[in-house]
Amino acid sequence: MEGDKISNLIEISELAVGNSKKLGVDEVEGFVQRQRIIEVLLERGEIQSERVKIRRGIGIRAIKDKSVGFSFASVLDERTIRETCKDAFSLARASPKNPDWVSLPLPKRIPPAPDGLYDDDLSSLTSDEALNIVLEGYETAKEVDPRVSIDEGKLIVSSTEIAISNSHGISLYDRGTSIAFYLICVAKEKGKASSFAYEYDISRTLKGFSARKVGELAAKKALLSLGAKSIKPFRGDVILSPDVASEILFAPLISSVNADNVQRGRSLWANRIGESVSVRSLTIIDDGLLPYGLGSSPFDAEGVPSQRTIVIENGVLKSFLYDSYTANKVNRESTGNAAREGYSSPPYISASNLLVSPGTKSLEEMISEVDRGVIVNRFSGKVSNESGEFSGIAKQAIYIEDGEMRFPLRETMISGNTFESLNKIAAIGRDRRATMMDVYTPPILIEEITITSK
């Protein structure tokens, strides 16, 4: 990833813009991506395969008479780029008008890149080093206890460069790295198996990452669920781990503040800006500029500057999250929340880093305040982002009575409604964790959840 290659990517995106202009587009945007990915797969408790992938491609958005065409290709020679431009243009011409289309974004001042988004250690990591990282996590899990075995795991190390150019003069380059590793462990005792325990770490830098921690925590979690029992159904308190809170509280919340869903009648919060939507203790900020943030970047997937947006302040809904299309529709500024899955995807709205303001209590203090309830570490079920209804199996759940953890629970169903639960938050923990969904949240205690054990 040396200097000469930097100009390279922008040259390609500019070439696409130039080619398209000659064809007669009204507006055009080129998005070029280059990635190097190393994946190591653990299956059946051993290293199954290791893959090194070199991935490159371009996605072109062309606009003609308010019609949008999008084409992509994984081949970056001049001929293919010319053809891909033609495809985008002819798709735009063939599509009916979208009267809501206003414009691609105009160039704006881009803030300096937050610290810690790119790490030379990761971009130059060799496949042997990647193997050793996995091995470290694996060995650590085994050392914790002989009853623990590893079911599966995966390491993904990626180094990504992108360039965005559009016909209004945006021309930007950025690069980033990340490392993510998870392990699923199971413990066996007297012929009985624990439930599958999932643990992970994810970071933008090698220094901020520990495979050892993943191995240790996964093994301990598996042991903790040995000897599970059933209980009679009841309504009680539930402490959601950061992962489960992300899944059943914040995924529907993110969906409800997504301006596209708001404008399309898919959000129950459509007309509720300025109103109370949760307990007062909840404050949520979408921060695209968080140093070392998993979802951070100086600009979004359309080249709009990233920013900090207060979404909920003391329980009051403050703002939705916009890309340029949804912002233009209602005549306001984009909040810099356009994202892409890669070069083959047109932009869509996504939270960047969703930060839940921490409370003051440790997890132990939270547990000590529960009369009767459960703590849930993993959730396997269905959450409806639109209605907020959730129902599924609480895995790695532990029964709490009189402020103490009593015993692990066998497959236990929990169900409820996100939007009701946001008003039944009894405590927000102190210790925040970055989850795989780019949500940074502490554990959260919710009251009055239906708990049904088999």
Place this chain on the structure above:
Amino acid sequence: MIDLLETCLSRINEEYAEMRGHTRRVLSVVVKDGRIEAVVKGLNRGVCARALVDGSWGFSSTTIIDKKSLHSILMDARSLAYSSKPLKKRYVKIAPVKPHVDEYETRMKRDPRSEDIECFVEEVLDADSEARNYSEKVVSTTLNLSIVDDEIFFVNSEGARIKQRIVRCFGAARIIARSKGNIASAYESVGRQGGLEVFEETPLRDAALKAASRAVRIAPKRVVPGGYYDVVLEDKIVGLLAHEAVGHTAEADLVYVGSFLSDKMGEKVASEMVTLIDDGLFPYGFGTMKYDDEGVPAGKTVIIDKGIVRSFMHSRETASQFGAAPTGNARAWSFEYDPIIRMRNTYIKPGDWTVEELIEDVKDGYFLRGVGGGQADFNGEFMFTVQEAIRVRNGELKEPYRGAAMSGNAFDVLSNVDGVGRDFKMHIGICGKEQPNYVGIGGPSIRTRLLVGGR
């Protein structure tokens, strides 16, 4: 491309090496609330190499297709195999397979390459407008239609040389309705392997209307009360059960690590009314291909025959491990992935009951329809959500409820089966097992007993 791949391979004399070139052309139209969100056309092309060196696999892929780059991924695959060798405990061997030289192409009446596909934009817009006009309670619609045209070249050091072209046409509608302050969504899909005739035979419009009517019907309803009930499951739910909760436990890589079926070969695990099959050659199936991604001819694997476990699904590696014959189940999503054991078209064989007869004997239960989502562990425990639950009392359909979870152990559910319908439908699915893949899931309606979860 295939000649280039062969030239590369001919230079090495490893134990085993293979190369796979994959070109995927995609066309998709997405319409949201009457507006074209995107018309997308795309090309993904790349090559991968996999080498087996001294009992250890190595894999590498690239999107740069020239002699130098292909040679270098082959060398990378070898060196990865070599360097990871000391960390692996198992010495991999692969079961012998006759090297095939062959070609296969999806049977099509209307090849998308020779037609002007822009008319599809209209088709999606029309289906969308019908769905929105269905009722004023419909508040939001998302429809999509896709054509995926895959060309796969496979060569290996044993002399296999296979060209396959697989074309899939499919679409889906997600409709959201609001009523009495509630919001509900319903989803229906259409499609199969085949050319553009797929969209004439199974118009997207039908799926859109079906989803719209369901969303409107369930929006004002309550969530179903929970409990153990006699239930009749609609065909697609049966397909999901067959694939997700049962099929995975018969994949030899999961059998090896102790899935539910690992010690059940030859044993009874389901009612004798249940025969469960994974078929790589199911006509026009979403997961149909003549050869898998290791060059093994796809066949029909009878996993459960009249309640008894008869066969697992294998790759060449697990076939050797188990001393079984390869079944042609090794599949890869793209050139960026090595082949792993995947299902193709998984279904339960139809019986001779009508759906009315299945419902008739239910005193107090539910008729469950429409697939939501679902998860299952390889011990057979599953949790699926269904879109709609219709109360059955004394053999008659009563009031509808929305969104129910159903859960239990799949083998208990299959053992509880006491009626199998004569209706049968194959549906499309995308299954994720570390990497996604296209699969067919199907079945008749069945009657069984399970835990319906509500609130």
